[in-house]
Amino acid sequence: MRITHQKLQSLIREIIQESHHETDEHDLSEAEIEEIIRKLGPKKYRLYSKKKNPKTGERRNLGTFRSKKAAKEHEQDIQFFKRKG
Secondary structure, three states, X not given: OOOOHHHHHHHHHHHHXXXXXXXXXXXXXXXXXXXXXXXXXXXXXXXXXXXXXXXXXXXXXXXXXXXXXXXXXXXXXXXHHHHHO
């Protein structure tokens, strides 16, 4: 079976579009990020899990960071490894 160059390019485009679709579904909105990153005090932000612990009813602490940017980056790392890792 021979695949033409054009057919190969269209298949590659389809695969790329599907992979972008999958990642878009898992990306968090700004409102969701604001919900899971809370300011504790001056220059302290804490990242919490999205789901609540059924036993305690509280969210799990995923780390404390000096900046909101660092907390967002850590959340992105977590999402990446949950899907790709």
